[in-house]
Amino acid sequence: MTSTLHDLQRVRLASGAPVAACRAALDAAAGHVADAIDLLARQSAAASAPDLFDGTDWFTGPPLARSALHAAQQALGFRFPAAYAELLLMTRNGGSVRRPCFAVDRPTSWATDHIAITGIRGIGGKHGIDIATEHAIHADWGYPSWGFVFAETPTAGHTVVMFDYRACGPEGEPGVVWVDTYGDEPEVIALAPDFTAFLAGLRDADTFGGRA
Secondary structure (H helix, E strand, O other): OOOOHHHHHHHHHHHOOOHHHHHHHHHHOOOOHHHHHHHHHHHHHHOOOOOOEOOOOOOOOOOOOHHHHHHHHHHHOOOOOHHHHHHHHHHOOOEOEOOOEEEOOOOOOOEOOEEEOOEEOOEOOOOOEOOOOHHHHHHHHOOOOOEEEEEEOOOOOOEEEEEEOOOOOOOOOOEEEEEEOOOOOOEEEEEEOOHHHHHHHOEOHHHOOOEO
16 A cells, blocks of 8 residues: 555654654555554654663564554464564564573573573564565474474574464463474473563573573
């Protein structure tokens, strides 16, 4: 859908945002005025919200419209956890985190007492979930089919953090697991019962003793 000057004026009046921001929101919302207004409102609300991301735009995708979020869920075949969807919509569409480490109770290929992530994936962009290629990436790396990757790690794809829908089904609230593909079969380690608990457990690297 192509936006018009009239659409731009409607978004500008409803949101009070600068013209450039209104135009960017209309582009992200594929010309849908209501979605663009909603997007700008969420961006404004997020400006004063606590931010788990660092100050870079590494891992951050383009502004996310609700329609794009719904399309990603349909393509992947999983309902996103509510807290994850809210994070992408209200705060930022993925990003590099300030506290990248999470404690584990047994050694992993990364370290003796923790795992690390490089960023939380959003939808689209260079590092985000690409609905056109995601299934092929899972097959190439041997990731389990019962979930999807929402956080990448410093191992360039050999290890990832995934949502695990085995217990809850594709419409439920999944747990969070570490998946290691270095061996013949993926090694899976449970990390947290849900996305909120996972975020709460992230710690600075200097909390731990170092690499394995």
